[in-house]
Amino acid sequence: MEIIPTDIPAVKLLRPKRFGDHRGYFAEVYSLPKLLDGGIDLTFVQDNESLSAEQGTVRGLHFQSPPHAQDKLVRCVQGVLLDVAVDIRKGSPTFGQHVTAVLSAENGDQLLVPKGFAHGFATLAPDTMVMYKVTDVYAPQCDAGILWKDPALGIDWQTAEDAAILSDKDVKLPLLAELDSPFVYDPATDGVVAAAEVNA
Numbered sequence: 001m002e003i004i005p006t007d008i009p010a011v012k013l014l015r016p017k018r019f020g021d022h023r024g025y026f027a028e029v030y031s032l033p034k035l036l037d038g039g040i041d042l043t044f045v046q047d048n049e050s051l052s053a054e055q056g057t058v059r060g061l062h063f064q065s066p067p068h069a070q071d072k073l074v075r076c077v078q079g080v081l082l083d084v085a086v087d088i089r090k091g092s093p094t095f096g097q098h099v100t101a102v103l104s105a106e107n108g109d110q111l112l113v114p115k116g117f118a119h120g121f122a123t124l125a126p127d128t129m130v131m132y133k134v135t136d137v138y139a140p141q142c143d144a145g146i147l148w149k150d151p152a153l154g155i156d157w158q159t160a161e162d163a164a165i166l167s168d169k170d171v172k173l174p175l176l177a178e179l180d181s182p183f184v185y186d187p188a189t190d191g192v193v194a195a196a197e198v199n200a
């Protein structure tokens with residue numbers, strides 16, 4: 001398992017080793033000890049899967065607020081997608097900046113999107129299936145997000161804006177400037193403390 005830093009160090013690209021032979025390949029796509037070796041100490045409690053039929057489907061940008069904030073380990077098992085993580089940690093030197101990664105069934109790459117980031121993706125092929133592990137359960141009362149095409153984010157989604165397919169919920173999400181982020185950057189850990197803890 002290669003763990004590759006990105007432009008925002010808290011976001012990591014994971015590349016599982018593939019053992020190819022005449023049948024195809026074998027890969028460990030998740031290994032607790034290998035992640036621990038790489039300094040990633042997370043307990044995942046739920047595995048999610050979504051299928052998007054059309055190329056140009058955009059899901060995001062989403063996060064769950066504390067006390068149900070989630071780290072996400074995202075991979076593509078069919079098709080190809082552009083995965084996006086936006087830093088929404090107040091006080092972070094990279095606040096408002098983002099990381100993108102092309103994840104595909106072919107490349108097997110995974111993106112680790114930590115707490116304090118809004119996450120989304122655009123499908124770059126039809127019938128794209130995404131699987132991701134999360135460190136907290138679904139909590140609809142903590143569900144929040146930012147508008148995917150917020151010009152302040154400057155994300156190149158590789159998708160025509162007027163043709164993108166979104167949920168009714170996602171077209172109404174606020175701009176980053178309208179969001180009071182619940183995450184505060186912690187320079188000691190390059191992670192987050194919940195705003196509630198800071199104010200306590």
Ligand SMILES: Cc1cn([C@H]2C[C@H](O)[C@@H](COP(=O)(O)OP(=O)(O)O[C@H]3O[C@@H](C)C(=O)[C@@H](O)[C@H]3O)O2)c(=O)[nH]c1=O
Binds near residue numbers: 061062137169
């Ligand atoms: C996320 C989620 C949704 N649901 C339900 C709620 C709803 O009826 C249906 C579809 O939910 P959504 O429209 O929120 O699904 P979707 O837009 O695919 O949401 C996902 O987007 C990506 C980008 C993420 O990062 C995820 O964390 C999640 O927010 O599934 C669960 O039961 N459990 C879950 O964990």
